[in-house]
Amino acid sequence: MEASRVLILPGWQNSGEGHWQTRWEALYGFHRVEQHDWMHPLRGDWSARLEETVVDAGGPVVLVAHSLGCILAAWWAAHSRNAHRVRGALLVAPGDVESPDIAPLLPGWSPIARQPLPFPAVLVASQDDPYCSFARAQGLAVSWGARLHDAGARGHLNAESGLGDWDEGLELLRALHAPLKNNPPH
Known part of the structure; x- marks a missing residue:
């Protein structure tokens, strides 16, 4: 997994210092997709920025999304001509917009795009996420064709969840990437 091709998609208000996405960026060199306005996100602007980043990557990418970043990934994939460049996605704690x-x-930001994703995905959901019920996350996983991973009762799977470097999530990312290594994108 080439670090610069792992794209981190934070949610609304970005991922702060103690968030596992920020920690992964520092530890592994993954690339955060920087948005113009984290506080007042516009779906079109965020989608355009993701499109630019995917095209500029110059090769296949893997998406690592949290919260609103999951909703962005699904919307972008439903509308982009470059979704074929995505090898897989780890979608963590989608926000129910x-x-x-x-x-x-x-x-x-609504409606949520519900088309099957054109790439393999794992959706990680918590039993007690205040921003998306587990049942709702299950429904999104089905709509998107993503494998659902039950993270237990861990809140919104963010810094407040006390995940630290979140080794469990990194293993899910590695497992998602492993079968893709030998299959080049179309």
Whole structure:
């Protein structure tokens, strides 16, 4: 797994210092997709930035998304001509932007794209995520054709969850990447 081709897609408000995505970036050299506005995200702007980053990578990429980053990955994949460049995706704790509590905070992010993803994916969900029920995460996994991984009761799988370097997630990423190594993208 070439570190520069692992793209980190943080969610709303970015991933802070103690977040496993930030730790992975520092430890393994993965590349964070920087967005223009983390506080007032616009789906079109975020999608355009992901498109630029995937094209500029110059080869196949793997997506590592958290929260709103998962919703971005699905939306982008449903609309991009470059989704074939993605070898796989680790989708962690998707945020339910269709929820009545969240939708007003993130206008323009609903509906959630529900087409099957054109690449292999693992969706990691917590039993007690305050931003997406486990049942809702299961439904997204089915819609996207992603393998569901039950992380237990770990909250939103962020810095507050106390995951540290989150070795379990890294193993899921490695397992996702392993079968892809010998199969070049189309």
